[in-house]
Amino acid sequence: MKIKLVVTHPRQDSLTFAVMNQFIVGIKENHHEVDILDLYHDGFDPLYTAEDEKDWQNPNKHYDPAIRKEMDRILDADAIVLIFPIWWYSVPSMLKAYLDKVWNMGLLYKVNSKKTLWIGLAGGTEAVFEKYGYSEMITNYLNNGIAGYAGIQHSDVVFLYETLSESRQHIDGLLEQAYQLGRSFS
Template structure:
């Protein structure tokens, strides 16, 4: 399997990148190929301007050179993974801008859907599972990613995975999270889409 791994964090020495590196190691050890797209270091502009505004009157549109480049990059892979910190119970603006601009009309939805068979959303949360469960933030995030985004663009297997307490200092906790990230890469081809990803 050829996986496009998209990472969104302003610092390469962040725990997000440590998780991404361990995830990629798992992918490779399982025999998969992967390309890592670092949205910040690539210089990607998350702001949607007129050139990339969806044209509802046409089946296809030629978008800006930057977006067309990213569309071609996505076409080279048959699976996707996104690794990012959870800020304000959602993805960072950089990643949201990538989805807004690249997963565009005529490519990801409308006259055409994405060909990718699976996507993993790997979010890092500074708080605990109990905090997220208290107000069902975990379910909200999973529903948004699996149904609002992945199902809408035709991806049949979508899984939202959250690593909790990423700011915690308990001995061995960080290494356990990194092992979890490695296992997600190692068993990437085995996960089934969450039940919440099915349209009701």
């Protein structure tokens, strides 16, 4: 399987990147191929301009080649995995910009055979996410509002909680969870 992995974090020494690395160790055990897009360090331009707008009157509109290239990378993959910190109970603005620009060209809506996995790192506890309905809200938003709308039939959201914990044991547990997610990904 060809997996397109989109990682969002300004620091490559972050827990988000450590989670990505463990996830990759897991998926490589099943000999999946991984194509990584590191939004911050691969120079993705988050500014949405008129050039990015879909022109409903012109199906042959010429889009920025960098965006067209990202669209092709998605079309080429069997599955898409997105790893990011939860910021304000949503995705970081950089990832939102990627979704606005790359997933909003109409082309993706034809893709209905893909599988998506969203892995969100949360500073908060599972209890708080459940109490205030944040987990349900974000899961619904990502699975239905984004993946479903884009025509992706199978979408899952996993939260890794308490990422700011000072307990090494807890952080190791999150990394183990990331590895197991990779191992069981199919």
